[in-house]
Amino acid sequence: MTSGIPKGKRKQTDEERKAKIKQRRQTPEYKAREKEYSNRPENIAKRKSPEAKAKKKAKRDQPEIKARNKAKKQTPEYKAREKELRDRPEAKAKKKKRESTLEYKEKRRKDYQRPQTQKRVKEYNSRSEVKTRQKIHNQKPESIAKAKNTRDNNRLKILQYYSKSLSHSDIPCCNCCGENSEIDFLAIDHIAGRKQMDSEPELVKLGYKSEFAVGKLQKFILDNNFPKGFQILCHNCNHAKSVPKNKNVCPHQR
Numbered sequence: 001m002t003s004g005i006p007k008g009k010r011k012q013t014d015e016e017r018k019a020k021i022k023q024r025r026q027t028p029e030y031k032a033r034e035k036e037y038s039n040r041p042e043n044i045a046k047r048k049s050p051e052a053k054a055k056k057k058a059k060r061d062q063p064e065i066k067a068r069n070k071a072k073k074q075t076p077e078y079k080a081r082e083k084e085l086r087d088r089p090e091a092k093a094k095k096k097k098r099e100s101t102l103e104y105k106e107k108r109r110k111d112y113q114r115p116q117t118q119k120r121v122k123e124y125n126s127r128s129e130v131k132t133r134q135k136i137h138n139q140k141p142e143s144i145a146k147a148k149n150t151r152d153n154n155r156l157k158i159l160q161y162y163s164k165s166l167s168h169s170d171i172p173c174c175n176c177c178g179e180n181s182e183i184d185f186l187a188i189d190h191i192a193g194r195k196q197m198d199s200e201p202e203l204v205k206l207g208y209k210s211e212f213a214v215g216k217l218q219k220f221i222l223d224n225n226f227p228k229g230f231q232i233l234c235h236n237c238n239h240a241k242s243v244p245k246n247k248n249v250c251p252h253q254r
Contacts, residue, residue, distance in 0.1 A: 158188060206227060
């Protein structure tokens with residue numbers, strides 16, 4: 001009985017057959033045909049159906065598939081390709097646009113507030129090698145300059161926003177006496193009082209804490225789209241308001 005293989009030719013091994021298929025899939029013609037097929041409306045609808053998504057998830061959750069994907073992501077080739085894709089100008093622009101949306105910021109804030117997330121971040125930051133690496137990075141001249149520039153820009157945004165919304169001024173100014181000659185004379189003021197605002201439900205829901213330092217307070221205000229409860233005062237009005245006998249009211253207002 002003949003085997004069906006032409007005389008003078010041997011049967012292909014599995015490795016040779018797979019290599020040949022892989023080579024064919026790398027050709028421009030094959031890729032173009034695959035792209036055309038996958039972009040057909042009926043195939044797109046089929047991929048987005050609940051049944052297809054459930055089937056894909058069930059396959060992805062198989063232990064052997066998970067192990068294989070995890071091993072694949074650790075290879076130098078995979079990491080190099082991922083970095084190349086992330087560094088594309090269009091990818092960076094898309095990421096920046098996505099991260100600037102309120103929905104993304106709200107999702108990040110909620111994710112960070114989860115106990116398991118905070119526990120994981122705390123454990124990671126407590127590692128000695130992480131602390132050493134972060135300390136070296138923070139002491140670099142470019143890091144110091146960048147941090148100062150970020151603080152100054154964030155502060156200016158906050159001064160401009162609350163001056164515009166409360167004092168109706170395009171120039172940052174004190175909401176009490178109107179001081180606007182120099183932004184270094186101005187400060188971010190807690191209208192109800194720093195510690196008193198710990199009991200305001202809306203701010204507590206957003207994650208406000210009275211022990212926030214200046215940098216964290218600026219980040220909180222920007223991340224939550226300038227919440228109510230803050231105003232801009234000059235240092236004189238801010239200090240006078242905080243004197244106990246004035247009962248949280250600047251003498252100018254009396």
